[in-house]
Amino acid sequence: MAEPWPVRGSIIIGLTTVIVLVGGFLIWSLSSEISGAVVASGQVEVEQHRQIVQHPDGGVVQQISVAEGDRVEAGDLVLSLDGNLLRTEYTIVNGQYFEILARRGRLEAERSDADEILFTAELLDEGKGSPTVSSLIDGQASLFHARLDTLRQSMDQLGKQAETITSEMAGIEAQIAALARQRELIGRELTDQQSLLDRGLAQASRVLALEREAARMDGELGSLQAGLASAAIRQTELEIQRLRLSAERREEAETQLRDLGYRELELAERRRSLTEQLDRLEIRAPVSGVIYNMQVTTPRSVIRPADALMYVIPQDRPLVIGARVATINIDEIQPGQPVALRFSAFSQRTTPEISGRLDRVSADALIDEATRMPYYRAEVSIPPEELEKLGALSLVPGMPVEVYIQTGNRSPMAYLMKPLTDYFVRAFRES
DSSP: OOHHHHHHHHHHHHHHHHHHHHHHHHHHHHHOOEEEEEEEEEEEETOOOOOEEESOOEEEEEOOOOOOEEEEEETTTTEEEOOOHHHHHHHHHHHHHHHHHHHHHHHHHHHHHTTOOOOOOOHHHHHHHHHHHHHHHHHHHHHHHHHHHHHHHHHHHHHHHHHHHHHHHHHHHHHHHHHHHHHHHHHHHHHHHHHHHHHHHHHHHHHHHHHHHHHHHHHHHHHHHHHHHHHHHHHHHHHHHHHHHHHHHHHHHHHHHHHHHHHHHHHHHHHHHHHHHHHHHHEEOSEEEEEEOOOOOOOOOOOTOOOOEEEEEESSSEEEEEEEEEEGGGGGGOOTOEEEEEOSSOTTTTTEEEEEEEEEEEEEEEEEETTTOOEEEEEEEOOOHHHHGGGGOOTTTTTTTEEEEEEEOOOOHHHHHHHHHHHHHHHHHOO
16 A cells, blocks of 8 residues: 555656746746847948949940059049040031121120120130131121122112202202292293283283293292202112111121020020030049959940949948848837847857947838848947958958847846747637
């Protein structure tokens, strides 16, 4: 009857052990705390990232001035494009533009009845260094003086005609005055003869002869006055012609200036655009750094507009860590949180863990082009004193990094219960 005790004792000891273990685990899981973190993968990057070298217009490569891995300074020449076609077009447009400026100067002088042309400073400056533009200036000046001489000759001719008519009118007026005096004398004589005839002291034939002479003089006076009026009309017409010549010259200049204005604006804009394109034939480094991932390696290659030609990795800017955070963890992170960094490229046994700070989180989720999975981009900065912990080791852009964004302390029980509570929350909400 004493044999069951060993079995009962073993059971009691076992149950006691289980209770102690479970109780101890519960006490530990409820009372202790462990640090939490959001784990993300990242890589070392240069602040503001690599700079892409592009060309907005494209073209044919003439010369390549750098090679993969070369160090360049901001503004250094890296690539040149063939500009023969652009230079030819620019020469044509430039000539047309300055030809219009020269014509505009002449037309403005004609419109204002000036004696000399006042060309623009831009045109005169260009003419000092360009024989072609200088000849355009001389040509328009010669044309202006030729047209002005023609106008003056026409005006002089009309003036001489007007002077002739004035002299003619003076002669007619003298004839009218003399004839009027004769008519006055004939009138007096006719009055006297008529008085004598009435008293029978004169012959009727004499009176009739005087009346005929008076009538003839009246007719001649009328003819002279008509001639004087006609001469005055012709003189007025000549003055109108003189005014018309000047007015037509001004109106013609005004009309041509109005037409030239639109063409000048068009050529000025085209010239400005070609100047910018010619300036862009020399492609220069946007920042100081190292040439990386060159896409163009041979002259005469054809590049399309906005194609990536190469990249420049800045070397004088601080390094940052770019991390990809799963969208499910976005509610646990915010700028300012401490971050622990481990560099998998280095030996984990000898490389210390580096501390950083979460600086920025993207405002919206991004899409990985390869996996089509959404993520949030986080940017972590590393204080200089933390980088000193690496000693002789140096960080290189593109190096992989394990990122642990500290989220605070929680009990082990909270970690264990979270999946279960999340499950029940979803389960109770299902319809």
